[in-house]
Amino acid sequence: MKSNRVYIGLDFGATKTIAASADENGNIIEKIRENTPQKLDEGMELFKRMIREVSGGEKITAIGCATGGPLDWKTGIINFLHMPEWRDVPLKDIMEKEFDCPFYVDNDCNVAALGEIEFGEGLNYNDFIYITISTGFGAGIIKDQKIFRSSSGEHPELGHQTVHTKKLSDVICRCGATNCLESLISGYAIERHYGKHAEQLTDGEWNEIGTLLGEGLRNIIVMHTPEVIFLGGGVALGGGEKLLRTVTEVIKKQVKIVKLPEVKLTPLGYEAPLKGAVALAMKGFE
Ligand SMILES: [Zn+2]
Structure with a gap:
């Protein structure tokens, strides 16, 4: 049975951001990479555009995001220590409103460890x-x-x-x-x-x-x-x-x-x- 589930992964780094869409087995469908803007409003616009682009117009099931800096994984409020505009940003709220699907964000090393369990040798x-x-x-x-x-x-x-x-x-x-x-x-x-x-x-x-x-x-x-x-x-x-x-x-x-x-x-x-x-x-x- 064909399923149209589309998951989005976002690797949001201080210099580069990568967005990818994946099918229900986690196989990457499409991936794009851009420089991360220092300005918050430019960054938000870019993320939304990247997510829309890799989703290929399909309804998104959920979005996961790996990022640095102190953050609150429950509320999805992020901070980027070395980017002054990126402080106390309610990324989860913004993205859930925009895409009408769950958005999860966590420390990039925690997220990579989850990747290790799901796709690597962590299991x-x-x-x-x-x-x-x-x-x-x-x-x-x-x-x-x-x-x-x-x-x-x-x-x-x-x-x-x-x-x-x-x-x-x-x-x-x-x-x-x-x-x-x-x-x-x-x-x-x-x-x-x-x-x-x-x-x-x-x-x-x-x-x-x-x-x-x-x-x-x-x-x-x-x-x-x-x-x-x-x-x-x-x-x-x-x-x-x-x-x-x-x-x-x-x-x-x-x-x-x-x-x-x-x-x-x-x-x-x-x-x-x-x-x-x-x-x-x-x-x-x-
Ligand atoms: Zn130190």
């Missing part, structure tokens, strides 16, 4: 952690196949732990604290520290990044005991096997007291948040 594990290393460093924690949420609603920020570093002076993180892991190994940190993009790093420099990441994962492993850690985002996927080798060496050496989890690159690649957004549209916050 094989009860407890796992999805980590994105791109411009920043974020994580989604899955416990018993559900997103772990703190009772305050605050999203756990695993990138703002600190690790051993041989640096002589403190590095100030974008959050204002010193020597956060994010301020040492994320895309913006790499540009600041090495003066180049992650893809231009030498093997030795990747080794430095991998060592710091390994120390960070060591902390995460002993505190959360995940069965597996999936790595995604441009820096992690760019470093690839090279990065994984160093990370694995560090955690093998440093994690003695709990079972060593597998650390692997996400099988969903660069599309993890987008696929997750489709999964969120299909499943909602069940």
